[in-house]
Amino acid sequence: MFSTFEKIKELAKKRGIALSKLEETLGYSTNYFYSLKKKAPNSERLQEIAEYFNVSTDYLLGRTDNPNVASEIVTTADGRTVDLSNLRERVVLFDGKPLSDEDVDKIAQIIKLSLGVSDIESE
Template sequence: MLYERLQELIKKSNKSMNQIERELGYPRNTISSYKRQNPSTKRLDELAEYFNVSVDYLLGRTENRKEDLTDEENDLVRAFRIEAEDMTEEEQAQFNKSLKDMMKIAKDLLNDDSNWKK
């Protein structure tokens, strides 16, 4: 899916793959190598930024080209994905539940003024 999305975006940009690789400072044939292998997280971020789309769009996880997230939210999403990438589905479900529980606790702490008085 990634390579197909990149081909679509390259075509719409009216640039060649080689031209885009030069602009991004990538070695020749880097993008075409994504037919067979996945890029690093850094490269995914660079490509998403270059084409002004989300990483999820590049990977085919969504049809929405751009997420309306803040930089901090994007950092959290990246951290979540890195931590969860080698987990089984069951482990991911447990991980997600524990994160949701932790967010509730954090919000309760935030709303308790006694935690913020000096």
């Protein structure tokens, strides 16, 4: 398993950017990334780095090998894709009344299950 430092170093290398330049761009102190060899970043910094590289924080922490940010675009067993990301923005009513966020989450889960897609597959 790679450390957070190693993941960041790898991502910077892929982008062709030196760690010192990345520290400058993000407004971090000199050698900040090297300090991550011995300590974990705070959640705010971790999120900033993840957003910069467009990867998940779990990827940076070595919890997953999948760098993709969690998505509500699911792929069914037969290859169809379904976008559930804007379900909350759509007018969602039942019996003429708006549904709560909890109800919308339940509906999204029902849709995923009916398509044969688990939460793990949709990330």
